[in-house]
Amino acid sequence: MSVEEDDRQLRHECGVFGCIASDPWPTDVDVAQVICLGLLALQHRGQESAGIAMSEGDNHTHFNVKKGMGLVSNIFNEEAIKKLKGNLGIGHTRYSTSAGSEEVNCQPFVVHSAHGALAVAHNGELFNAGKLRRMVLARGVGLSTHSDSELITQALCLNPPDIEIDGPDWPARIRHFMELTKLSYSIVIMEKDRIFGVRDPYGNRPLCIGKLMSLTDSNKEDGWVVSSESCGFLSMGAKYVRDVYPGEIVEFTKEGFHTVSIMGRPYNRPQAFCIFEYVYFARPDSIYEGQMVYSVRLRSGIVLARESLVEADIVSSVPESGTAAAHGFSMKSNIPFAEVLYKNRYVGRTFIQPNARLRRLGVAKKFGAIVENVAGKRIILIDDSIVRGTTIGPIIKLLRDAGAKEVHIRVASPPLKFTCNMGINIPTKAELIANKLTIEQLAKHIGADTLAYLSVDGLKEAVKEKMPNKSAIEVGHCTACLTGEYPEELTF
Ligand SMILES: O=P(O)(O)OC[C@H]1O[C@H](OP(=O)(O)OP(=O)(O)O)[C@H](O)[C@@H]1O
Ligand SMILES: NC(=O)CC[C@H](N)C(=O)O
Ligand code: SF4
Numbered sequence: 177m178s179v180e181e182d183d184r185q186l187r188h189e190c191g192v193f194g195c196i197a198s199d200p201w202p203t204d205v206d207v208a209q210v211i212c213l214g215l216l217a218l219q220h221r222g223q224e225s226a227g228i229a230m231s232e233g234d235n236h237t238h239f240n241v242k243k244g245m246g247l248v249s250n251i252f253n254e255e256a257i258k259k260l261k262g263n264l265g266i267g268h269t270r271y272s273t274s275a276g277s278e279e280v281n282c283q284p285f286v287v288h289s290a291h292g293a294l295a296v297a298h299n300g301e302l303f304n305a306g307k308l309r310r311m312v313l314a315r316g317v318g319l320s321t322h323s324d325s326e327l328i329t330q331a332l333c334l335n336p337p338d339i340e341i342d343g344p345d346w347p348a349r350i351r352h353f354m355e356l357t358k359l360s361y362s363i364v365i366m367e368k369d370r371i372f373g374v375r376d377p378y379g380n381r382p383l384c385i386g387k388l389m390s391l392t393d394s395n396k397e398d399g400w401v402v403s404s405e406s407c408g409f410l411s412m413g414a415k416y417v418r419d420v421y422p423g424e425i426v427e428f429t430k431e432g433f434h435t436v437s438i439m440g441r442p443y444n445r446p447q448a449f450c451i452f453e454y455v456y457f458a459r460p461d462s463i464y465e466g467q468m469v470y471s472v473r474l475r476s477g478i479v480l481a482r483e484s485l486v487e488a489d490i491v492s493s494v495p496e497s498g499t500a501a502a503h504g505f506s507m508k509s510n511i512p513f514a515e516v517l518y519k520n521r522y523v524g525r526t527f528i529q530p531n532a533r534l535r536r537l538g539v540a541k542k543f544g545a546i547v548e549n550v551a552g553k554r555i556i557l558i559d560d561s562i563v564r565g566t567t568i569g570p571i572i573k574l575l576r577d578a579g580a581k582e583v584h585i586r587v588a589s590p591p592l593k594f595t596c597n598m599g600i601n602i603p604t605k606a607e608l609i610a611n612k613l614t615i616e617q618l619a620k621h622i623g624a625d626t627l628a629y630l631s632v633d634g635l636k637e638a639v640k641e642k643m644p645n646k647s648a649i650e651v652g653h654c655t656a657c658l659t660g661e662y663p664e665e666l667t668f
């Protein structure tokens with residue numbers, strides 16, 4: 177493992193985005209620009225590479241494609257966007273899970289099938305990738321990478337079991353793929369004149385629909401967007417419509433969008449939307465399951481205060497992801513919120529530190545203490561999660577050096593004890609600090625006066641309390657990294 181890799185904590189997951197302009201075509205809408213804005217808003221989900229594939233519509237056999245390593249703003253300058261002509265397109269920001277962080281694995285994957293070009297962008301990780309890979313290879317298909325997203329692309333090109341009488345039946349192909357693998361994917365698929373948005377039957381990864389509003393007539397739409405998260409919608413003049421339902425295939429054409437079909441789960445198992453999307457992965461201004469991520473984080477802080485209050489002068493947070501929960505904790509406890517840490521936004525996660533000592537210092541280098549709020553104070557410090565435990569120790573030291581009297585750590589999620597096989601690179605079980613030390617030992621190890629985590633029930637309560645639809649069949653969350661209960665068994 178390289179130093180750079182080792183420095184990563186909880187790694188995010190990918191972002192997918194699609195946009196199609198309404199009739200008439202050729203459109204006036206700058207579709208590539210909209211996709212670019214969409215990808216910029218999804219940058220937090222993947223910073224290794226990005227790509228866009230565009231289609232000019234019915235009479236074109238090829239897509240206009242640009243992919244590359246690095247950030248969206250580095251790959252897509254004005255000139256690159258100008259070349260990406262089209263009436264529809266899809267895009268991707270990547271954090272690798274199933275194949276190396278290299279140019280060949282950048283998405284969208286584009287193939288030319290017997291029925292024309294196809295582009296695919298995927299967020300997630302296939303539970304049964306090995307088995308599916310052997311099956312696809314046995315059908316005479318060659319794969320050029322180890323990426324499970326390329327595998328999905330090729331699996332979609334397989335003829336479905338029923339004969340296609342009148343040209344390719346893409347919905348049947350997608351259903352066939354969904355029969356073969358039930359976890360974990362949110363995908364956008366583009367053929368020459370349409371986009372499909374597909375969410376796995378468990379709804380493990382997010383996907384939502386937005387309406388691109390006309391800038392001149394508020395009753396009209398200029399097109400439709402489909403995205404991992406809704407946080408970018410306002411920046412591109414789009415309005416959140418709804419989530420793509422677990423198991424749903426949505427077809428977008430220049431006429432609008434409709435549900436093609438909804439695939440159920442085996443044995444009527446519950447949905448398994450990743451609960452960590454609420455804790456850490458998503459941007460707080462995104463909407464999942466009809467509620468803002470920010471509100472869930474705020475509530476998790478409220479529940480945390482109820483569960484593990486301690487006397488203190490101020491409540492504060494480890495920026496960024498811990499801040500909403502800290503405000504919730506402060507509201508519930510009536511202890512004032514005050515900032516104690518400044519996070520240097522120019523020191524990214526990819527900052528290369530040549531050895532363990534400098535890596536530890538690196539964490540401190542990311543933060544500065546706001547001494548006036550710290551000196552002589554008893555502080556309750558909230559973070560959203562502890563993974564390896566590398567961030568929190570140096571922060572506590574920083575606060576003590578700045579004169580903190582007491583530092584009580586409260587974590588707005590339960591201890592992370594298990595790995596994730598659904599699109600998130602959570603370190604191996606042995607690297608997760610909660611598997612190595614008891615809560616008391618960990619408190620001592622990081623130099624905290626006290627340490628407490630949110631309970632699993634407390635987190636579920638924060639997620640479900642204000643959810644518009646509370647039906648037991650409709651709602652269900654994956655908590656596997658916290659409880660070890662996976663939605664499906666891994667198959668190799
Ligand atoms: O226990 P560790 O292995 O140190 O990892 C846990 C930390 O990593 C994340 O923050 P990160 O800096 O990734 O991003 P953020 O700004 O969104 O909080 C998370 O919010 C914790 O603060
Ligand atoms: N984080 C993700 O969703 C990654 C998607 C896919 N498994 C890849 O590695 O490219
Ligand atoms: S194991 Fe954890 S991170 Fe992975 S999908 Fe489940 S809740 Fe999300």
Ligand SMILES: [Mg+2]
Binds near residue numbers: 494559
């Ligand atoms: Mg953090």
